[in-house]
Amino acid sequence: SGELYCSLPNPRNVHFESVNMKNVLHWSAPEGAGDGVLYKVKYSVYGVGKWIRKPECRNINRTWCDLSSETSDYEEQYYASVKAFLNGMCSDWMETTRFNPLTDTKIDPPMVSVSSTEKSISIILTAPEKWKRSPEGESISLLQVYPGLQYNVSVLNKKTKKRWFFSISNNTLVVPWLEPGTAYCVSAQIYVTTPLLHSGFSKEHCIATLKDK
Amino acid sequence: DALLPAPQNISILSTNMKHFLTWSPVIIQGETVRYSVEFQGEYEREYANESWIPICECSLITATVCNITEDISATVAYNLRVKADVGARRSEWGTLKGFFNRITTSLTPPLMKVIADGYHLLVELEDMGPAFQFCVLYWKKGQESRMQQKVVKEVRSVVHLDTMEAGPDYCVKAQTYVEAINRSSSFSQTQCVRAQGGRSMWLV
Amino acid sequence: LCRISMSMTEIRSGFSAIKANIQARDPIRTLSILSYPHSLHKVKSSDRCCITHQLFNFYVDKVFKHCKTEDSYVNRKISSIANSFLSVKRKLRQCHEQNKCMCGQEPTEKFKQILANYEGLNVTSAAIKSLGELDILLDWMEKS
Numbered sequence: 376s377g378e379l380y381c382s383l384p385n386p387r388n389v390h391f392e393s394v395n396m397k398n399v400l401h402w403s404a405p406e407g408a409g410d411g412v413l414y415k416v417k418y419s420v421y422g423v424g425k426w427i428r429k430p431e432c433r434n435i436n437r438t439w440c441d442l443s444s445e446t447s448d449y450e451e452q453y454y455a456s457v458k459a460f461l462n463g464m465c466s467d468w469m470e471t472t473r474f475n476p477l478t479d480t481k482i483d484p485p486m487v488s489v490s491s492t493e494k495s496i497s498i499i500l501t502a503p504e505k506w507k508r509s510p511e512g513e514s515i516s517l518l519q520v521y522p523g524l525q526y527n528v529s530v531l532n533k534k535t536k537k538r539w540f541f542s543i544s545n546n547t548l549v550v551p552w553l554e555p556g557t558a559y560c561v562s563a564q565i566y567v568t569t570p571l572l573h574s575g576f577s578k579e580h581c582i583a584t585l586k587d588k
Numbered sequence: 589d590a591l592l593p594a595p596q597n598i599s600i601l602s603t604n605m606k607h608f609l610t611w612s613p614v615i616i617q618g619e620t621v622r623y624s625v626e627f628q629g630e631y632e633r634e635y636a637n638e639s640w641i642p643i644c645e646c647s648l649i650t651a652t653v654c655n656i657t658e659d660i661s662a663t664v665a666y667n668l669r670v671k672a673d674v675g676a677r678r679s680e681w682g683t684l685k686g687f688f689n690r691i692t693t694s695l696t697p698p699l700m701k702v703i704a705d706g707y708h709l710l711v712e713l714e715d716m717g718p719a720f721q722f723c724v725l726y727w728k729k730g731q732e733s734r735m736q737q738k739v740v741k742e743v744r745s746v747v748h749l750d751t752m753e754a755g756p757d758y759c760v761k762a763q764t765y766v767e768a769i770n771r772s773s774s775f776s777q778t779q780c781v782r783a784q785g786g787r788s789m790w791l792v
Numbered sequence: 793l794c795r796i797s798m799s800m801t802e803i804r805s806g807f808s809a810i811k812a813n814i815q816a817r818d819p820i821r822t823l824s825i826l827s828y829p830h831s832l833h834k835v836k837s838s839d840r841c842c843i844t845h846q847l848f849n850f851y852v853d854k855v856f857k858h859c860k861t862e863d864s865y866v867n868r869k870i871s872s873i874a875n876s877f878l879s880v881k882r883k884l885r886q887c888h889e890q891n892k893c894m895c896g897q898e899p900t901e902k903f904k905q906i907l908a909n910y911e912g913l914n915v916t917s918a919a920i921k922s923l924g925e926l927d928i929l930l931d932w933m934e935k936s
Contacts, residue, residue, distance in 0.1 A: 419821055419822075421821060421824060421827075422821075422822070422823060422824025422827045422828050423822065424822040425822075450831060450833045450931070450932075451827075451831070452927075452928070454821055472812055472815060472816065473815045473924070475927055475931070477931050478808075478927060478931070523934075525741075527742065527744060529744075530748075532705075535705070537705055537746070538745065538746065539705070539708070539710055539746050539747075539748045540744035540745065540746060540747050540748065541747075541748050542740065542741060542742060542744075542747070550748075551707075551751055552706065552707035552708065552751045553706070554706060566742065568741070568801060569800045569801050569804055569934060570804055570927075570930075570931075570934075571801065571804060571805065571808075627871075629871055629874070629875035629878075630875060630878055631852070631856065631871065631874040631875045631877075631878045632871065632874075634878070635852060635853070635856070635857055635874070635878075636856070636857050636874075641864075641867060641868055641871050642864060643868070644864050644865070658868075659868055659871070659872065661802055661806065661872040661875075661876070662802075662872060662875030662876040662878070662879050663799075663876075663879050664875045664878060664879050666875075718801070719802075767797065767799060768799040768802060770797055
């Protein structure tokens with residue numbers, strides 16, 4: 376079909392937003408375009424010759440498109456591109472920079488579960504899973520993706536307001552010899568030294584040691 | 589224009605992986621002398637026609653010191669040189685005598701504070717930058733043969749080492765380790781603390 | 793077994809600082825030096841040392857010298873990476889001389905393909921593309 380008259384301003388800031396390798400393409404509407412702008416999206420695997428259209432993101436009016444499925448192989452790198460349409464006019468294709476899922480994703484904090492006895496607390500950490508196509512799909516922990524993954528654990532004594540830090544590689548930690556009947560708040564962070572990736576700290580999970588019998 | 593004298597006494601101050609080039613000032617009465625610094629790694633000497641790379645943070649500066657840490661970022665032999673400028677007049681390059689390899693940096697023992705919090709042995713370590721890890725040794729006083737070790741890769745304010753039983757002193761010392769040059773500092777002074785608990789308990 | 797210590801963190805941080813700049817200078821999306829036609833991830837673990845050795849030689853001997861840019865910050869980071877690669881290249885050569893990093897036919901073929909990809913472009917484009925693919929090499933090296 377003849378190419379439309381491409382003088383529409385371009386979509387702006389086309390980029391991937393990725394968390395736990397859920398890779399979503401985002402962009403901003405063309406400057407001054409107003410309502411009614413539609414978009415279509417394509418992507419390509421770096422080093423492979425062709426652009427592939429994303430049918431579910433054809434003629435959409437939203438400014439994002441989930442490309443997690445198309446970019447799930449984190450041993451590859453990708454480009455994505457967006458084109459805008461309005462009243463018979465179109466924009467140029469606007470591309471992302473090269474996207475490397477392994478180094479360009481953000482990692483969620485680990486899940487923290489805490490239990491306590493009279494004088495100790497036990498902490499179990501669970502690293503987030505890599506995005507998967509469906510709940511029935513195979514679960515891949517980010518631990519498998521980043522073998523050097525470690526945890527920083529912060530334990531705050533609510534009475535003394537003193538905070539201790541632990542650095543652990545395995546996902547369990549028991550802190551013995553605590554004060555009975557005292558509240559402790561635990562939060563944890565994931566860090567990978569290379570490639571350098573840090574999650575934020577999880578929200579605090581507070582628990583009290585049992586009272587002295 | 590008469591040539592300016594080249595900067596002299598060019599030397600390196602390198603401590604804990606922070607590297608500084610220093611030189612003596614070139615004195616020209618009534619003039620402000622400015623200096624520029626360049627470096628050359630082993631790669632440049634052997635593969636890039638002995639090219640020199642300018643350090644823009646130390647280009648036409650009046651100070652006689654330049655922080656070259658960010659550019660000395662490989663464990664190879666580096667050449668360094670400085671020249672002086674006054675207006676259109678400039679000097680020959682003054683070059684560091686011999687090479688500089690960061691493997692020679694002097695490593696100081698870490699600042700360390702040992703804390704006993706109830707039955708818990710903790711240590712506070714100084715953040716010396718991403719290149720540094722810490723090897724912390726701790727033992728029950730009198731039982732040096734049963735020394736335990738913990739490697740701390742990321743310094744957070746207070747790092748938990750272990751639990752203590754009530755009664756004996758527990759002693760701690762630490763050294764830094766820099767993986768990039770595979771060297772360690774000497775150990776810090778030993779510090780000993782005792783558990784602060786009323787009742788005596790013993791872990792099975 | 794060839795065991796060498798290298799500061800991957802420093803090389804990674806040097807590359808991250810210039811990745812966007814260098815990759816933006818490479819307009820060719822349809823060709824990869826390291827990954828075409830077969831990904832490095834298809835290399836057998838027994839061949840990893842050989843390919844690593846050859847790739848470090850490739851980057852030091854062929855790539856970095858053709859990557860000079862008009863940006864002095866980028867040039868300084870390239871120098872940092874190049875000198876780190878030179879340091880590692882030496883250690884790999886020692887392994888090779890101790891027969892710990894031998895090359896069979898398959899890795900040799902794979903490396904020939906990489907050279908063919910490289911020589912299929914003009915030297916500056918090929919060098920910039922190779923430098924822009926450094927994370928492909930680093931990711932592969934760190935994969936357990």
